[in-house]
Amino acid sequence: MCLAVPARVLSIEGMKGAVDFGGVSREADLTLVPDVVVGDYVLIHAGFAIQRLDRSEAEESLALFRELARALEEDGP
Amino acid sequence: MSDAPYDLHGFRSPEAAAALVERIRALATEPIALMEVCGTHTVAISRFGLRSMLPGTVRLLSGPGCPVCVTPLVEIDRAIAAARIPGVTIATFGDMMRVPGSRSSLEAERARGADVSIVYSPAEALALAAEDSERKVVFLGVGFETTSPAIAATIVEADRRDVRNFLVLPFFKRVPPALEELARVPGRRLDGFICPGHVSVVIGAAAYEPIAHRHGIPCAVAGFEPLDILAAVAALAKQARGRSEGRPARVENLYRRAVTTRGNRRAQEVIDEVYVIGDAEWRGIGTIPGSGYAIRERYAAHDARAALDIDVPAPREPAGCICGEIMLGLKLPGDCPLFGTRCTPRDPVGPCMVSSEGSCAAFHRYERVEAVRGAMDREDR
Numbered sequence: 001m002c003l004a005v006p007a008r009v010l011s012i013e014g015m016k017g018a019v020d021f022g023g024v025s026r027e028a029d030l031t032l033v034p035d036v037v038v039g040d041y042v043l044i045h046a047g048f049a050i051q052r053l054d055r056s057e058a059e060e061s062l063a064l065f066r067e068l069a070r071a072l073e074e075d076g077p
Numbered sequence: 078m079s080d081a082p083y084d085l086h087g088f089r090s091p092e093a094a095a096a097l098v099e100r101i102r103a104l105a106t107e108p109i110a111l112m113e114v115c116g117t118h119t120v121a122i123s124r125f126g127l128r129s130m131l132p133g134t135v136r137l138l139s140g141p142g143c144p145v146c147v148t149p150l151v152e153i154d155r156a157i158a159a160a161r162i163p164g165v166t167i168a169t170f171g172d173m174m175r176v177p178g179s180r181s182s183l184e185a186e187r188a189r190g191a192d193v194s195i196v197y198s199p200a201e202a203l204a205l206a207a208e209d210s211e212r213k214v215v216f217l218g219v220g221f222e223t224t225s226p227a228i229a230a231t232i233v234e235a236d237r238r239d240v241r242n243f244l245v246l247p248f249f250k251r252v253p254p255a256l257e258e259l260a261r262v263p264g265r266r267l268d269g270f271i272c273p274g275h276v277s278v279v280i281g282a283a284a285y286e287p288i289a290h291r292h293g294i295p296c297a298v299a300g301f302e303p304l305d306i307l308a309a310v311a312a313l314a315k316q317a318r319g320r321s322e323g324r325p326a327r328v329e330n331l332y333r334r335a336v337t338t339r340g341n342r343r344a345q346e347v348i349d350e351v352y353v354i355g356d357a358e359w360r361g362i363g364t365i366p367g368s369g370y371a372i373r374e375r376y377a378a379h380d381a382r383a384a385l386d387i388d389v390p391a392p393r394e395p396a397g398c399i400c401g402e403i404m405l406g407l408k409l410p411g412d413c414p415l416f417g418t419r420c421t422p423r424d425p426v427g428p429c430m431v432s433s434e435g436s437c438a439a440f441h442r443y444e445r446v447e448a449v450r451g452a453m454d455r456e457d458r
Contacts, residue, residue, distance in 0.1 A: 047198025058083030
């Protein structure tokens with residue numbers, strides 16, 4: 001029910017926009033993400049963009065997860 | 078990879094997952110019980126087989142994370158009754174179709190000629206209403222904070238365009254009050270909440286601080302890839318260790334690519350504009366103070382509960398179903414005598430089996446052997 005899928009914003013017209021789900025284009029409502037610009041990745045839920053995805057945070061999380069796992073080798077739990 | 082929001086494969090790396098599992102094994106030397114409260118987590122945990130990867134000391138409970146499952150039977154009956162009113166079109170997300178009411182279902186009503194449309198977005202329901210002003214289009218407003226702002230924004234839009242025949246039957250639920258209620262359930266241990274990622278997109282990670290501070294239960298906001306969930310389990314296992322050494326519980330945000338501390342302000346404003354917080358009944362659990370949204374007086378013209386006179390007889394709960402105990406974390410699907418025999422996804426008895434995101438449906442689809450074996454193990458003890 002709370003499934004939300006990342007998509008890239010292709011174009012914006014007023015409060016609506018075209019978004020691309022890895023090759024499939026659909027219209028999405030952008031009312032809830034007023035600052036979004038073309039090229040941003042957003043999370044789409046029930047036809048509405050609910051958040052802009054932060055690519056640098058994604059990379060940091062991955063690094064953190066790897067570090068979390070590695071901490072074991074270095075200093076135990 | 079230029080055409081992906083981020084390195085998705087990185088979040089599914091088997092090597093990194095194995096390393097995290099080892100980390101969890103080292104941390105969880107004592108038994109811990111963690112609960113997810115999100116149907117999408119329920120499905121991800123089952124689909125990626127995470128339960129079977131974890132050490133035996135870590136018990137993953139499946140809480141009331143499916144909005145369809147926690148919608149009271151009387152409200153399902155109300156939706157079915159609305160479908161029978163001449164001139165009414167029901168517009169709904171697909172997972173409400175097969176939920177058995179006391180005496181019928183929306184699917185059965187449609188087969189009998191009722192006008193029931195499955196929509197992907199509330200905006201589609203508004204479009205249906207705008208196309209045919211003679212019909213009343215009733216959208217079933219089921220969902221947590223992830224979904225309620227989209228529906229609120231649609232109500233504002235309907236009001237702005239004066240589409241008077243667009244109505245919403247509100248069944249909205251708020252997650253944090255439910256977590257507070259779950260924190261108080263006696264008779265089972267609970268060492269942490271895996272907090273719902275997309276609810277948190279809207280409400281922000283800080284919304285769980287009362288759970289950590291007031292109830293002493295660690296919280297980890299998690300995304301939906303295997304590494305996201307395993308990292309949350311590792312973080313909570315680490316906090317559980319800290320708790321045993323007297324450190325306070327806290328909220329950790331492990332889904333920073335989508336979740337901020339304060340959440341989506343615009344979505345919160347739309348929620349405030351259209352809804353007012355009220356008590357709500359959760360199926361199998363009971364009434365939880367402040368856990369629902371009603372539509373404000375200002376938008377009452379779009380409130381199906383006010384606009385339609387829907388009379389529903391007393392609901393008949395299915396006999397033998399233990400969905401309530403499962404959602405409270407007291408039992409797992411394999412503990413139910415109906416599971417996989419009388420109650421299956423094809424012919425569901427209870428709400429946790431009917432929605433694909435319900436605990437029982439996820440267990441049935443992905444973990445049936447484990448579910449039954451787990452129940453047998455517990456009986457042996």
